[in-house]
Amino acid sequence: MFKRVVICGVGLIGGSFALALRQAGLVETLVGVGRRRETLEEAQQLGLIDEIATDWAVALKGADLLLLAMPVGQMSAVMAAAAPHLEPQTLVTDGGSTKADVFEAVYSHLNHCLANVVPAHPIAGAEKSGPSAAFAELYRGKRVVLTPLPENAPESIERVRAAWAACGAVVSQMSPQDHDRVFAAVSHLPHLLAFGLVHQIQGRGNAEQLFGFAASGFRDFTRIAGSHPEMWRDICVANRHALLAELDAYLTELAYLRALLMQGDGAGLESLFAEASAARNAWAEKYLK
Amino acid sequence: MFKRVVICGVGLIGGSFALALRQAGLVETLVGVGRRRETLEEAQQLGLIDEIATDWAVALKGADLLLLAMPVGQMSAVMAAAAPHLEPQTLVTDGGSTKADVFEAVYSHLNHCLANVVPAHPIAGAEKSGPSAAFAELYRGKRVVLTPLPENAPESIERVRAAWAACGAVVSQMSPQDHDRVFAAVSHLPHLLAFGLVHQIQGRGNAEQLFGFAASGFRDFTRIAGSHPEMWRDICVANRHALLAELDAYLTELAYLRALLMQGDGAGLESLFAEASAARNAWAEKYLK
Numbered sequence: 001m002f003k004r005v006v007i008c009g010v011g012l013i014g015g016s017f018a019l020a021l022r023q024a025g026l027v028e029t030l031v032g033v034g035r036r037r038e039t040l041e042e043a044q045q046l047g048l049i050d051e052i053a054t055d056w057a058v059a060l061k062g063a064d065l066l067l068l069a070m071p072v073g074q075m076s077a078v079m080a081a082a083a084p085h086l087e088p089q090t091l092v093t094d095g096g097s098t099k100a101d102v103f104e105a106v107y108s109h110l111n112h113c114l115a116n117v118v119p120a121h122p123i124a125g126a127e128k129s130g131p132s133a134a135f136a137e138l139y140r141g142k143r144v145v146l147t148p149l150p151e152n153a154p155e156s157i158e159r160v161r162a163a164w165a166a167c168g169a170v171v172s173q174m175s176p177q178d179h180d181r182v183f184a185a186v187s188h189l190p191h192l193l194a195f196g197l198v199h200q201i202q203g204r205g206n207a208e209q210l211f212g213f214a215a216s217g218f219r220d221f222t223r224i225a226g227s228h229p230e231m232w233r234d235i236c237v238a239n240r241h242a243l244l245a246e247l248d249a250y251l252t253e254l255a256y257l258r259a260l261l262m263q264g265d266g267a268g269l270e271s272l273f274a275e276a277s278a279a280r281n282a283w284a285e286k287y288l289k
Numbered sequence: 290m291f292k293r294v295v296i297c298g299v300g301l302i303g304g305s306f307a308l309a310l311r312q313a314g315l316v317e318t319l320v321g322v323g324r325r326r327e328t329l330e331e332a333q334q335l336g337l338i339d340e341i342a343t344d345w346a347v348a349l350k351g352a353d354l355l356l357l358a359m360p361v362g363q364m365s366a367v368m369a370a371a372a373p374h375l376e377p378q379t380l381v382t383d384g385g386s387t388k389a390d391v392f393e394a395v396y397s398h399l400n401h402c403l404a405n406v407v408p409a410h411p412i413a414g415a416e417k418s419g420p421s422a423a424f425a426e427l428y429r430g431k432r433v434v435l436t437p438l439p440e441n442a443p444e445s446i447e448r449v450r451a452a453w454a455a456c457g458a459v460v461s462q463m464s465p466q467d468h469d470r471v472f473a474a475v476s477h478l479p480h481l482l483a484f485g486l487v488h489q490i491q492g493r494g495n496a497e498q499l500f501g502f503a504a505s506g507f508r509d510f511t512r513i514a515g516s517h518p519e520m521w522r523d524i525c526v527a528n529r530h531a532l533l534a535e536l537d538a539y540l541t542e543l544a545y546l547r548a549l550l551m552q553g554d555g556a557g558l559e560s561l562f563a564e565a566s567a568a569r570n571a572w573a574e575k576y577l578k
Binding site: 123142143182186187191193195196197200201207209210211214218219230233262264270273274275279283286 | 487492502504512513517519526529533551555564569573
């Protein structure tokens with residue numbers, strides 16, 4: 001399916017894509033590009049990539065597919081650097097968690113090849129990052145959302161869809177605006193809230209005592225606060241408008257909860273908790289197996 | 290060690306205590322008391338208790354130890370009902386997640402036997418509740434915090450400590466005020482926040498779409514939103530002063546995060562995320578094995 005696939009950012013997302021494509025037998029040569037030589041060498045030693053390219057001209061010579069899998073804050077600079085070397089047949093997709101900013105970067109730098117650029121967001125992650133965290137099954141059964149451009153050629157969308165599907169993903173499509181609103185609500189806001197809770201506790205004089213009595217509820221609630229700071233900085237900045245709207249809706253919810261607590265309104269609290277609990281359990285029943 | 294142990298509330302907490310004491314060979318007869326006959330019968334069939342008592346006089350006749358393991362909102366009424374039947378040798382402990390309110394109930398109803406009443410909070414839970422959720426290993430390696438009364442006899446504290454230790458728990462002591470502040474921060478607030486997030490999403494027109502794209506971050510962040518609504522109503526009402534103080538501290542944190550987002554301050558966000566991430570990962574390294 002692909003003779004030469006170039007992966008920019010050979011960490012969890014890019015490395016797992018490489019391993020999955022290889023396992024599916026769909027690629028001849030995998031080429032790694034990235035900021036740090038050590039990371040690329042580690043990825044090569046781990047068998048994620050066959051070649052390291054230090055130069056976009058060399059990397060993209062004869063390339064069928066380019067995956068951009070860096071933190072979203074680097075998208076624009078990387079697209080600008082890669083743009084002159086994209087060939088007519090080269091498809092471009094990405095692994096960014098936000099899409100409006102990727103669109104902006106695409107229209108700024110890749111105007112000459114809009115037919116071939118199909119943005120994507122794989123809904124898969126882990127606390128670990130870097131090449132050693134990559135594994136071929138990361139995308140198995142996970143969702144990948146494509147946010148095609150109006151200018152995309154139908155066969156480009158289909159080939160990019162097929163590449164992600166070959167990794168085991170369940171592929172769907174959305175507009176970038178819908179995408180960013182949905183993920184602000186169910187992913188970006190929870191990350192912000194978890195980072196905030198841990199930050200707020202660790203700054204206290206009795207942080208050691210507090211952490212010492214934290215148990216399984218705290219463990220699960222804050223798992224995502226262990227996530228990659230740079231990646232989440234970029235997501236929050238890129239998607240700050242949708243995220244602010246979500247944060248404000250949540251602050252309204254907290255103001256309501258605060259009023260119930262102030263009034264000692266047990267019935268009001270119980271009814272809210274019962275609705276949340278029923279919804280959470282219904283969600284788990286439907287989506288967690 | 291104990292001839293007759295009475296468990297009021299034969300669910301996850303009470304039932305697991307019963308099973309663990311039995312497994313440790315420390316009890317001859319286990320007696321169950323509770324609101325609902327069916328629950329008591331289920332507990333008896335599951336072997337959590339030997340006898341069902343429908344009357345406090347019968348239940349407490351010759352009892353060595355009474356465990357109060359109902360939602361904390363029932364503490365005061367249960368203590369008032371049990372009080373006339375407590376014998377001079379009967380120790381009392383409880384499994385309540387808040388302690389200032391338990392103290393208030395103790396001083397209201399159990400003034401005649403303060404030497405023997407040693408409040409406790411086992412830091413162990415699960416999403417499931419009821420007799421069928423109970424298991425003997427629930428407390429193994431988990432913390433139990435005793436909040437003794439100034440009036441406690443040292444040997445009462447020691448016997449209650451030994452009972453919880455026999456369940457496999459790591460027992461420590463704290464004042465009820467410190468207890469309630471610590472758990473407001475690391476347990477009660479995260480529960481409130483998780484309930485609030487799910488409640489806020491499930492009330493929307495596009496809730497189905499949002500839930501459909503929620504992934505592992507959402508799953509873990511909201512696990513505790515599936516908790517028992519009545520239990521958490523009681524905890525939030527009982528500990529509302531400490532919880533309001535925590536909520537307000539958290540709202541200050543969110544106001545700061547909101548300002549960083551408004552300004553698109555990537556450096557500020559990254560620095561906060563990096564501190565939180567380092568603290569979360571250090572906590573996991575130390576406490577999760």
